Amino acid sequence: MKRNMRKRKSPVKVSVALLLALLIVPVSAATTISINDVFMEPGDNTVISIMINNVSNVGVANVDITYDPSVVNITTVNNSEFSNLYPVINNSIGLVKIGGVDYGDGLSGDVKLADLSLEAIGDAHETSTLNLTINELKEAGPTETSIPATVESGTAILNLPPAAIPRSLHRYNNIGDLGRAIFNGSESYDLSSNGSIVNYNWDFGDQQSGVGEIVEHVYSSYKWNETSYKPFSVCLTVKDDGGLVNSALIPVNVYIEGDANGDGKVNILDAVWVGKHWRTTCNESACCNNYVWDDEQADGADMNNDCEINILDAVRIGANWRNTAW
Numbered sequence: 001m002k003r004n005m006r007k008r009k010s011p012v013k014v015s016v017a018l019l020l021a022l023l024i025v026p027v028s029a030a031t032t033i034s035i036n037d038v039f040m041e042p043g044d045n046t047v048i049s050i051m052i053n054n055v056s057n058v059g060v061a062n063v064d065i066t067y068d069p070s071v072v073n074i075t076t077v078n079n080s081e082f083s084n085l086y087p088v089i090n091n092s093i094g095l096v097k098i099g100g101v102d103y104g105d106g107l108s109g110d111v112k113l114a115d116l117s118l119e120a121i122g123d124a125h126e127t128s129t130l131n132l133t134i135n136e137l138k139e140a141g142p143t144e145t146s147i148p149a150t151v152e153s154g155t156a157i158l159n160l161p162p163a164a165i166p167r168s169l170h171r172y173n174n175i176g177d178l179g180r181a182i183f184n185g186s187e188s189y190d191l192s193s194n195g196s197i198v199n200y201n202w203d204f205g206d207q208q209s210g211v212g213e214i215v216e217h218v219y220s221s222y223k224w225n226e227t228s229y230k231p232f233s234v235c236l237t238v239k240d241d242g243g244l245v246n247s248a249l250i251p252v253n254v255y256i257e258g259d260a261n262g263d264g265k266v267n268i269l270d271a272v273w274v275g276k277h278w279r280t281t282c283n284e285s286a287c288c289n290n291y292v293w294d295d296e297q298a299d300g301a302d303m304n305n306d307c308e309i310n311i312l313d314a315v316r317i318g319a320n321w322r323n324t325a326w
């Protein structure tokens with residue numbers, strides 16, 4: 001009798017156990033991070049963040065991140081929107097456990113659990129999988145109601161930083177109102193597959209700044225160092241939709257008005273330079289991959305950077321005849 005009863009009940013017990021196991025299986029998702037994409041070079045640092053999206057009244061979040069500790073280490077975990085953050089970093093096995101607790105009514109909307117600083121330990125081109133697991137999400141309050149979490153539908157996402165890629169459309173730029181430098185940040189991208197860049201900030205290296213994907217800037221100064229011009233360092237900073245930023249520098253040549261060949265003086269050599277390329281126009285098909293002019297000398301002759309070499313460039317030589325950069 002007893003044996004029969006047990007036999008009849010055991011299938012029910014198994015299925016309940018299976019159901020419970022399915023309910024408490026943590027939800028996880030993997031992202032691959034590459035040293036070359038995210039870091040400029042080995043040894044550099046970058047910041048990623050864990051976002052818990054589209055939730056109401058979250059009071060408790062408990063998340064694990066695993067990674068390959070021979071490729072990246074996590075050095076700090078901070079900047080949480082939760083009032084209390086409990087991170088435990090174990091770089092010997094590649095595991096960070098993060099608990100966030102918020103007292104009161106909890107947090108709603110898109111909530112940042114934490115920023116994580118990653119250091120590139122491995123060599124260039126090495127990759128690590130970052131695995132995000134949600135162990136639990138609960139509403140604030142005494143009842144501890146669980147919130148259903150799915151990584152796939154974006155409840156929790158690992159936000160990777162954007163990559164800033166600044167381009168100067170011209171190799172050679174001239175100071176003054178008729179000269180203008182043009183910068184393009186449109187090759188920048190967000191490393192998150194569904195992320196986007198929300199703003200582009202430029203520091204032109206001359207105490208001036210600008211905002212936008214493509215910007216123009218008129219330089220009013222140049223840098224001359226005894227025998228040659230020194231380039232300005234232009235910095236592009238991009239920010240993604242999760243608030244992470246990345247910056248990159250490019251050197252930009254700026255010459256005095258009327259100096260086409262970059263020797264620091266305005267004379268017959270600049271007139272020859274312009275005459276040699278008279279009426280040529282830049283190759284628009286080359287536009288935006290790198291420089292608008294295929295011919296480097298022609299870019300020097302195009303002193304107002306309007307993609308055509310004509311009287312507007314020539315007059316700058318006459319107007320500044322015999323001026324020097326020193």
Ligand SMILES: [Ca+2]
Pocket residue numbers: 159160161162190191192195196240241242244
């Ligand atoms: Ca992102």
Ligand SMILES: [Ca+2]
Pocket residue numbers: 258259260261262263264265266267269270
């Ligand atoms: Ca010159």
Ligand SMILES: [Ca+2]
Pocket residue numbers: 170171172173174298299300301302303304305
């Ligand atoms: Ca030019």
Ligand SMILES: [Ca+2]
Pocket residue numbers: 301302303304305306307308309310312313
């Ligand atoms: Ca021109």
